[in-house]
Amino acid sequence: MQLVKLIRPLLVLSSLFVLAITCRHEILDPAGGSGNGGGVTPTEVTNCSADTVYFVNTVQPLLNSTCAMSGCHDAATHKDGIELTSYAKIMSTGGVNPGNPGSSKLYKVLSKSGSDRMPPPPYAGYTQAQKDIIYKWIAQGAKNNSCNACDTTLYTYSGAIAPMMNTYCKGCHQPASLGGGIDLSTYAAVKVQALNGKLMGSITQASGFSAMPKGGSKFSDCKITQLQKWIAAGMPNN
Ligand code: HEC
Numbered sequence: 001m002q003l004v005k006l007i008r009p010l011l012v013l014s015s016l017f018v019l020a021i022t023c024r025h026e027i028l029d030p031a032g033g034s035g036n037g038g039g040v041t042p043t044e045v046t047n048c049s050a051d052t053v054y055f056v057n058t059v060q061p062l063l064n065s066t067c068a069m070s071g072c073h074d075a076a077t078h079k080d081g082i083e084l085t086s087y088a089k090i091m092s093t094g095g096v097n098p099g100n101p102g103s104s105k106l107y108k109v110l111s112k113s114g115s116d117r118m119p120p121p122p123y124a125g126y127t128q129a130q131k132d133i134i135y136k137w138i139a140q141g142a143k144n145n146s147c148n149a150c151d152t153t154l155y156t157y158s159g160a161i162a163p164m165m166n167t168y169c170k171g172c173h174q175p176a177s178l179g180g181g182i183d184l185s186t187y188a189a190v191k192v193q194a195l196n197g198k199l200m201g202s203i204t205q206a207s208g209f210s211a212m213p214k215g216g217s218k219f220s221d222c223k224i225t226q227l228q229k230w231i232a233a234g235m236p237n238n
């Protein structure tokens with residue numbers, strides 16, 4: 001009894017603290033994103049257009065695998081002050097002039113010669129198709145956009161679950177900002193919430209659970225199915 005009396009005010013205090021964090025997140029993160037600027041949540045449309053190059057689906061993965069590596073343009077090295085790890089960093093340090101690839105450093109360096117070319121030798125230079133991705137994305141306004149190519153047959157942790165957590169949940173559920181005391185920033189931590197039922201309870205917005213993603217729209221049936229299948233498969237770290 002004594003202990004409960006002591007703990008209860010602490011719980012109230014900590015949830016007030018969590019609420020304060022939540023408010024700050026909501027102000028920083030206008031739902032839907034504004035297309036450019038520092039919006040954390042990318043604009044998501046349900047159907048992918050073949051004519052559009054989407055930042056989240058195509059540009060960031062390409063830059064991640066060819067530029068934002070250790071020793072190059074990751075957060076730790078950020079060679080020449082250029083960090084290509086996120087939309088905000090790409091826009092603030094990558095020399096992107098939205099709508100005008102010809103005057104954008106990010107595009108121009110792809111076709112330079114010798115060690116001025118990016119990625120520099122001995123790395124392979126971009127293929128024409130890869131150059132076209134960057135060109136088109138900048139020409140289309142260098143937006144922080146994504147399209148939802150959700151596929152219920154894809155439910156691996158690395159291919160579906162982790163990207164989902166990173167995009168929609170991790171901002172509020174990581175050690176630096178633990179909404180409700182819940183961590184969703186690692187495989188092990190996500191598995192804990194899958195096992196105790198809270199993950200599905202919150203995203204299906206079942207009664208008795210806090211509806212997630214907080215402040216955002218409910219997940220599509222496809223995303224919910226991906227999570228259900230991953231859990232039913234035993235939550236593999238695949
Ligand atoms: C804007 C911040 C924010 C986002 C985004 C967010 N959460 Fe939460 N989450 C919270 C807070 C704060 C709580 C504590 C309960 C509350 O305030 O509703 C919480 C609680 C939870 C809980 C506990 C629910 C319960 O009833 O015990 C789970 C599970 C959870 N979140 C999962 C998720 C998942 C999965 C996502 C992504 C789809 C997500 N959250 C996105 C802030 C957020």
